[in-house]
Amino acid sequence: MSAVELSYMPGCTLKTKAKNFETTTLKLLELLDVHARELTDWYCCGTTYSLASDNVINHLGPIRTLVKAKEAGREDLLVLCSMCYNTLRRAQELVQHDEEKRSKINEFMYEEETDFTGDEVRILHLLTLLKETVGFDRLKEKLVRDPGGLKVAGYYGCMLLRPREIAIDPVAEHPSILEDLFAACGVDSVYFPFKTECCGSYQTVNEKQVVLSRTKAITESAVKNGADLIVTSCPLCHYNLDAYQPRVAEATPGFRTIPVMYISQVLALLAGLDDVQDYNLHVVDPRPVLRARGLMGKGEPAAGGKA
Amino acid sequence: MMKIQLSRQALLSELREQVKDLSEQNLLACYQCGKCSAGCPSIEAMDVMPSQIIRWVQLGQIEEALKSKTIWLCAACQTCKVRCPRGVDLARIMEALRQLVLRENVDYVHPNNISEEDLEELPQIALIANFRKFTP
Numbered sequence: 001m002s003a004v005e006l007s008y009m010p011g012c013t014l015k016t017k018a019k020n021f022e023t024t025t026l027k028l029l030e031l032l033d034v035h036a037r038e039l040t041d042w043y044c045c046g047t048t049y050s051l052a053s054d055n056v057i058n059h060l061g062p063i064r065t066l067v068k069a070k071e072a073g074r075e076d077l078l079v080l081c082s083m084c085y086n087t088l089r090r091a092q093e094l095v096q097h098d099e100e101k102r103s104k105i106n107e108f109m110y111e112e113e114t115d116f117t118g119d120e121v122r123i124l125h126l127l128t129l130l131k132e133t134v135g136f137d138r139l140k141e142k143l144v145r146d147p148g149g150l151k152v153a154g155y156y157g158c159m160l161l162r163p164r165e166i167a168i169d170p171v172a173e174h175p176s177i178l179e180d181l182f183a184a185c186g187v188d189s190v191y192f193p194f195k196t197e198c199c200g201s202y203q204t205v206n207e208k209q210v211v212l213s214r215t216k217a218i219t220e221s222a223v224k225n226g227a228d229l230i231v232t233s234c235p236l237c238h239y240n241l242d243a244y245q246p247r248v249a250e251a252t253p254g255f256r257t258i259p260v261m262y263i264s265q266v267l268a269l270l271a272g273l274d275d276v277q278d279y280n281l282h283v284v285d286p287r288p289v290l291r292a293r294g295l296m297g298k299g300e301p302a303a304g305g306k307a
Numbered sequence: 308m309m310k311i312q313l314s315r316q317a318l319l320s321e322l323r324e325q326v327k328d329l330s331e332q333n334l335l336a337c338y339q340c341g342k343c344s345a346g347c348p349s350i351e352a353m354d355v356m357p358s359q360i361i362r363w364v365q366l367g368q369i370e371e372a373l374k375s376k377t378i379w380l381c382a383a384c385q386t387c388k389v390r391c392p393r394g395v396d397l398a399r400i401m402e403a404l405r406q407l408v409l410r411e412n413v414d415y416v417h418p419n420n421i422s423e424e425d426l427e428e429l430p431q432i433a434l435i436a437n438f439r440k441f442t443p
Contacts (some may be wrong), residue, residue, distance in 0.1 A: 047432045048440060053330070083432050158384040163385055172389065198349075198382055201383070202433050
């Protein structure tokens with residue numbers, strides 16, 4: 001594979017609460033000779049796709065970002081956040097398949113130099129990029145650390161899979177792209193029946209009971225099946241599953257916490273990229289588990305993991 | 308048990324028509340199998356099951372549906388939509404019902420009622436999504 005250059009849209013949360021997702025991904029991609037160029041202009045994706053037929057205005061943000069991506073002249077647009085992926089892909093589908101709404105949306109694009117017709121840019125989630133552009137085999141070549149028997153529970157959540165038209169895996173009810181990725185890296189994935197269940201999402205603001213109950217069910221399933229970590233690509237899932245565990249523990253005798261990490265954090269560790277990790281952004285500290293599996297501290301590979 | 312009075316008037320009501328237009332769904336497609344309720348992640352907090360909401364809407368009982376807590380507990384996770392054997396997108400019907408309330412200039416969630424701690428801790432995507440769904 002020769003060097004790849006693609007546009008990149010981080011979204012809001014990757015610049016703050018999920019900074020560790022961004023830094024570990026960009027460092028990992030550099031190692032893989034993939035150059036992600038952040039768009040000079042990108043807009044709020046709206047985070048949740050508006051479902052009412054006449055709420056066309058809410059699709060302008062993602063479409064404007066897609067216009068910017070088109071104008072940047074690169075074929076692919078990389079997104080990491082699952083919520084960005086969902087809104088951008090669905091807005092793209094809308095523009096592609098609904099002529100009336102497409103022309104209405106384009107009427108608002110008076111500051112943009114070109115229209116968007118839906119097929120000028122390919123929106124790639126990190127997982128699809130790793131699978132199709134980089135290839136799991138090539139990724140594996142860059143890894144320098146023995147996973148030490150690490151067991152992960154790959155958590156997809158909702159936004160990468162639903163609705164089906166935008167799913168990153170052809171089998172949306174029982175996806176395997178995460179498991180395939182980790183298998184290629186020598187990491188075991190545990191049986192995890194909650195992998196596509198909703199974490200409660202934005203109910204976290206005003207219906208905490210819903211999220212507490214979801215977090216309990218999802219994390220207990222991962223622990224029961226022997227996982228060391230839950231791995232995800234959604235900053236909202238990450239927050240709900242991570243930050244609620246102390247509250248679940250308070251109410252549940254015998255509850256065992258489990259750290260939640262981004263896909264790229266785990267891959268970066270396996271690639272020996274230790275200095276880009278920021279464990280302060282975690283509530284349940286992953287370090288004890290990582291140390292126990294020999295993924296930190298002693299036995300560290302020499303600096304940087306540059307192959 | 309709650310009594311519902313069925314009428315031709317309710318079936319032809321303006322509100323029912325609005326739900327149909329805003330959701331772009333064939334309301335009569337649902338045959339009440341209950342798959343949506345079975346898979347709903349928020350069901351334990353709901354006062355009425357999602358399948359009951361669409362039944363009410365079918366029968367023109369929109370006011371009843373608007374009074375339920377259920378429409379505000381939907382997280383738009385789309386599990387019901389992808390599993391519905393009749394191709395109904397119930398999440399769109401929930402959104403249409405919420406919009407009927409919100410468009411009366413009602414804030415279901417108000418930023419002033421969110422604690423300082425939450426504003427500090429919550430990721431932006433949580434707040435933005437919440438306001439998108441629960442404010443006009």
